[in-house]
Amino acid sequence: MIPITTASRVDGRLKVTGGARYAAEFAPAQDNVLHAVLVQSTIAAGRVASIDTARAKQVPGVVAIMTHENAPRIDLGKAGDMTPGFPLLQDDRVMFNGQHLAVAIATSFEAAQQAAQLVELHYNRDEATLLMSDNPTGTSVPQRFRNGMRPPASTRGTPQASFDAAAVKIDQIYRTPIEHHNPMEPHATLAEWQGDRLLVHNASQSVFGNRKALAGFFGLPEDNVRIVSPFVGGGFGSKGVSWPHITLAAMAAKLVGQPVKLVLTRRQMFTSNGYRPKTVQHVRLGADRDGRLTAVLHDGISQNSAYGEFSEPVGLASEMLYSCPNVAVTHRLSKVNQGLPTFMRAPGEASGVYALESAMDELAWALGMDPIELRLKNYADRDEHEDKPFSSKTLRACYEQGAAAFDWKRRVAQPRSMRDGRLLIGLGMATATYPVNRSEAAAKVRLQADGTAIVRCGSQDIGTGTYTVMAQLVGEHLGLPLDRVRAELGDTALPQAPVSGGSQSVASISPAIREACLAVRAQTLQLAAGDPASPLHGLDPEELDVADGRILQSAEKSRGETYQALLARQGRAAIEADGSAKPGEEKQKFSMHSFGAQFVEVAVDPDLGEVRVRRHVGAFAAGRIMNAKTGRSQMIGGIVFGMGMALTEATEVDPRSGRVTNATMADYLVPVHLDVPEIEVIMVAEQDDAVNPLGAKGIGELPTVGTAAAIANAVYHATGQRIRDLPIRPDKLIDGLSI
Amino acid sequence: MTIRNFTRREFLRDTAATGGAAAIAGSGGKAWAVPAAADPPVPTQHRVTIRLNGTERALQLDPRTSLLDALREQLYLTGTKKGCDMGACGACTVLLDGKRVNACLVLAARLDGREVKTIEGLADGDQLHPLQAAFIEHDGFQCGYCTPGQIMSAAGLLNEGRPLDEHSIREWMSGNICRCGAYPNIVSAIRQASGRA
Numbered sequence: 001m002i003p004i005t006t007a008s009r010v011d012g013r014l015k016v017t018g019g020a021r022y023a024a025e026f027a028p029a030q031d032n033v034l035h036a037v038l039v040q041s042t043i044a045a046g047r048v049a050s051i052d053t054a055r056a057k058q059v060p061g062v063v064a065i066m067t068h069e070n071a072p073r074i075d076l077g078k079a080g081d082m083t084p085g086f087p088l089l090q091d092d093r094v095m096f097n098g099q100h101l102a103v104a105i106a107t108s109f110e111a112a113q114q115a116a117q118l119v120e121l122h123y124n125r126d127e128a129t130l131l132m133s134d135n136p137t138g139t140s141v142p143q144r145f146r147n148g149m150r151p152p153a154s155t156r157g158t159p160q161a162s163f164d165a166a167a168v169k170i171d172q173i174y175r176t177p178i179e180h181h182n183p184m185e186p187h188a189t190l191a192e193w194q195g196d197r198l199l200v201h202n203a204s205q206s207v208f209g210n211r212k213a214l215a216g217f218f219g220l221p222e223d224n225v226r227i228v229s230p231f232v233g234g235g236f237g238s239k240g241v242s243w244p245h246i247t248l249a250a251m252a253a254k255l256v257g258q259p260v261k262l263v264l265t266r267r268q269m270f271t272s273n274g275y276r277p278k279t280v281q282h283v284r285l286g287a288d289r290d291g292r293l294t295a296v297l298h299d300g301i302s303q304n305s306a307y308g309e310f311s312e313p314v315g316l317a318s319e320m321l322y323s324c325p326n327v328a329v330t331h332r333l334s335k336v337n338q339g340l341p342t343f344m345r346a347p348g349e350a351s352g353v354y355a356l357e358s359a360m361d362e363l364a365w366a367l368g369m370d371p372i373e374l375r376l377k378n379y380a381d382r383d384e385h386e387d388k389p390f391s392s393k394t395l396r397a398c399y400e401q402g403a404a405a406f407d408w409k410r411r412v413a414q415p416r417s418m419r420d421g422r423l424l425i426g427l428g429m430a431t432a433t434y435p436v437n438r439s440e441a442a443a444k445v446r447l448q449a450d451g452t453a454i455v456r457c458g459s460q461d462i463g464t465g466t467y468t469v470m471a472q473l474v475g476e477h478l479g480l481p482l483d484r485v486r487a488e489l490g491d492t493a494l495p496q497a498p499v500s501g502g503s504q505s506v507a508s509i510s511p512a513i514r515e516a517c518l519a520v521r522a523q524t525l526q527l528a529a530g531d532p533a534s535p536l537h538g539l540d541p542e543e544l545d546v547a548d549g550r551i552l553q554s555a556e557k558s559r560g561e562t563y564q565a566l567l568a569r570q571g572r573a574a575i576e577a578d579g580s581a582k583p584g585e586e587k588q589k590f591s592m593h594s595f596g597a598q599f600v601e602v603a604v605d606p607d608l609g610e611v612r613v614r615r616h617v618g619a620f621a622a623g624r625i626m627n628a629k630t631g632r633s634q635m636i637g638g639i640v641f642g643m644g645m646a647l648t649e650a651t652e653v654d655p656r657s658g659r660v661t662n663a664t665m666a667d668y669l670v671p672v673h674l675d676v677p678e679i680e681v682i683m684v685a686e687q688d689d690a691v692n693p694l695g696a697k698g699i700g701e702l703p704t705v706g707t708a709a710a711i712a713n714a715v716y717h718a719t720g721q722r723i724r725d726l727p728i729r730p731d732k733l734i735d736g737l738s739i
Numbered sequence: 740m741t742i743r744n745f746t747r748r749e750f751l752r753d754t755a756a757t758g759g760a761a762a763i764a765g766s767g768g769k770a771w772a773v774p775a776a777a778d779p780p781v782p783t784q785h786r787v788t789i790r791l792n793g794t795e796r797a798l799q800l801d802p803r804t805s806l807l808d809a810l811r812e813q814l815y816l817t818g819t820k821k822g823c824d825m826g827a828c829g830a831c832t833v834l835l836d837g838k839r840v841n842a843c844l845v846l847a848a849r850l851d852g853r854e855v856k857t858i859e860g861l862a863d864g865d866q867l868h869p870l871q872a873a874f875i876e877h878d879g880f881q882c883g884y885c886t887p888g889q890i891m892s893a894a895g896l897l898n899e900g901r902p903l904d905e906h907s908i909r910e911w912m913s914g915n916i917c918r919c920g921a922y923p924n925i926v927s928a929i930r931q932a933s934g935r936a
């Protein structure tokens with residue numbers, strides 16, 4: 001038998017046969033679904049003067065054109081702090097190019113598309129700020145930084161004075177562009193009203209978040225709204241909050257009195273569901289000649305929309321990653337007429353650690369020191385920002401094991417000194433870090449008379465292996481093979497679980513599932529021990545165990561019976577129990593983070609400036625890994641995500657219109673097969689008994705962090721050119737290479 | 740039989756009779772609107788019969804309907820995925836007369852008498868195709884949304900009879916994007932299956 005912790009995904013068969021159904025692939029029972037297509041603004045600021053829908057309405061099959069003039073009114077006050085309250089067709093304001101202004105609803109997708117083209121919009125334009133400057137002025141302090149949970153700035157010691165007095169200084173500005181999540185599955189919503197009840201199939205990272213938002217907007221009790229999302233074709237943060245198109249689909253269904261399906265086009269996904277905002281980050285490091293940090297200053301500005309607030313927390317890692325008595329971090333916002341930014345895989349850390357770890361590399365060069373040695377010299381044994389011990393930190397081993405696997409010592413320190421034929425070779429490294437998150441969750445486990453079990457938890461599986469981990473936990477605790485466990489998730493009819501974001505799913509739901517399993521198991525053992533017809537009758541439940549679908553005596557494993565036998569005799573259809581779990585005091589006592597080290601080899605073409613990653617080694621310590629197979633995949637995926645960030649990804653905005661000019665998969669370049677080399681992932685052993693009962697820290701985001709810096713550092717080593725402005729495309733390197 | 744590549748010109752010609760040029764996908768609004776003279780057209784329905792996963796299927800189609808939308812919206816064969824609807828991601832890859840095509844770029848009304856194979860038709864009953872089994876074994880996916888396209892593309896690739904090493908698999912699979920970044924595992928899966936197939 002394969003050890004359970006390397007089991008293949010339990011939903012694998014559905015995914016390889018086309019049987020896994022995503023939001024747009026459900027059909028209402030009556031097969032009367034209408035198709036909705038969004039119409040979006042072509043100006044960045046102003047008001048809608050008039051909308052002419054006459055020609056659109058003549059398209060055969062068109063049922064309605066919904067605009068702010070005829071859209072159902074909704075309550076903008078109760079949808080929750082995290083829900084964008086705009087643009088929802090409640091007024092005539094235009095705040096960005098690509099904003100939803102109308103919805104064409106028709107009996108076929110083709111007719112809805114055609115009608116959407118024929119909606120004529122007339123505007124009164126206002127002045128707009130279309131782009132965030134590379135050197136922003138007039139910035140503002142976030143009002144609700146980290147949802148109001150943290151101050152947007154922090155200081156310890158005397159950062160400015162210590163920096164001024166430092167023997168060695170780095171003082172640089174780093175920039176990261178707008179990036180889009182681009183999950184392969186377009187956002188999709190199928191909304192169906194049944195009286196005053198609303199059923200929504202939605203591509204979602206948070207079914208309960210969607211439920212709260214829709215109940216709030218429509219003034220319904222939460223129980224009247226059901227969100228279903230069994231499969232999600234990737235999210236990376238973009239399906240976390242309840243974006244307006246979800247509500248618009250429900251409004252459209254209400255308007256026409258029929259189920260409505262609304263699927264965003266790829267182009268619309270560049271203006272409808274958030275993005276990683278552009279950042280401009282000023283990083284200053286001061287050190288003594290031995291390489292000990294004496295000052296760390298990190299001032300971040302991130303792009304914000306004209307109507308809501310999202311702040312990219314770029315400086316949080318700088319507060320705690322290294323030991324340094326003098327640290328200052330600030331976050332500010334630059335407001336432009338574009339859509340609202342949002343969380344994108346490792347929000348804050350991905351951009352911020354790129355800047356910090358590039359600066360650390362620059363400092364290593366300035367000192368003539370090995371980059372790993374510099375990091376070890378400033379290793380933080382406790383979190384000096386929060387002034388707490390780490391629940392666990394195994395970063396030293398990440399550096400060691402990563403460096404060994406990568407053969408870091410072959411690196412010749414001098415830039416431009418390593419070659420492979422005509423190609424310039426560079427080796428670079430960087431640190432990765434990501435906080436450990438956890439929220440309250442509940443679950444239900446049901447052991448059935450046929451010897452199978454069902455585990456129910458309203459979490460989501462966005463490719464993260466949640467189904468598999470849920471089934472594994474039940475398999476482990478009830479002694480069942482995985483093919484006898486069915487996991488159900490992605491439905492608000494199930495016990496409540498948090499958003500699949502912040503790498504928290506496993507840490508949040510596993511303790512709840514475990515608790516439910518233990519309760520079922522205890523009931524079952526009790527039942528067996530108390531049943532005169534059971535071969536285990538009279539034994540203390542303490543002496544019993546479960547394995548291979550049987551209840552047995554621990555000391556005498558042949559003595560026992562199957563679940564089926566017990567439940568049949570007892571006349572029970574099932575044994576069922578609930579579990580719930582929430583974070584305890586651990587966050588007050590400990591600073592909880594996972595850590596890692598990224599190592600990259602690049603080859604740079606000296607004539608073309610093209611950078612190819614040739615090899616990547618990532619060593620990560622993230623507590624217990626629930627499934628080594630799916631965990632490895634997730635880590636590789638996180639690294640690939642970082643490669644795109646480093647080398648190719650940037651959303652371009654037309655400076656005259658504020659329109660995204662590369663809103664296609666052909667123009668917004670994510671890594672493809674040929675861009676991705678051999679990636680080696682090392683799961684560094686780490687035991688953490690404090691973070692949560694399972695000791696799992698979360699792995700979804702950590703491997704994205706540090707990847708861009710490691711690549712930028714390798715590019716510097718290869719070429720002698722420091723690129724402080726992502727992505728590192730050939731045009732940024734080519735001039736400097738010819739010298 | 741050779742693959743027909745449908746150009747934008749052919750698309751416009753085919754749909755011009757119904758004035759359907761406005762149906763080319765794009766975001767709404769004035770910038771994309773057709774000239775004011777064109778009245779909303781009444782599309783003619785086309786009847787075609789295709790051989791789909793080994794079975795003859797008669798279809799009545801709006802001439803603008805892509806093969807992808809015909810599969811997903813009319814036949815409820817939702818295993819073929821829509822990632823971009825413009826030929827840039829490979830999520831919609833199917834085999835047309837044995838060769839891989841992006842179903843979003845093929846007009847369904849032009850497929851009379853042609854043979855289409857989708858992910859639903861790849862396994863032999865309960866017996867998974869070696870590629871499908873290898874994808875599970877090597878964990879060649881995470882969210883699974885690009886997966887049917889990856890597998891059908893790989894099936895097409897194996898039919899093409901090219902020598903396949905790791906590099907050439909990467910090269911020939913580069914039209915299939917996986918945002919989850921499952922690439923190394925996909926390549927391992929294809930390597931394994933190509934040895935067996």
Ligand code: FES
Binds near residue numbers: 827843
């Ligand atoms: S959906 Fe056809 S290539 Fe993307």
Ligand code: FES
Binds near residue numbers: 880919
């Ligand atoms: S598995 Fe998610 S896009 Fe490939």
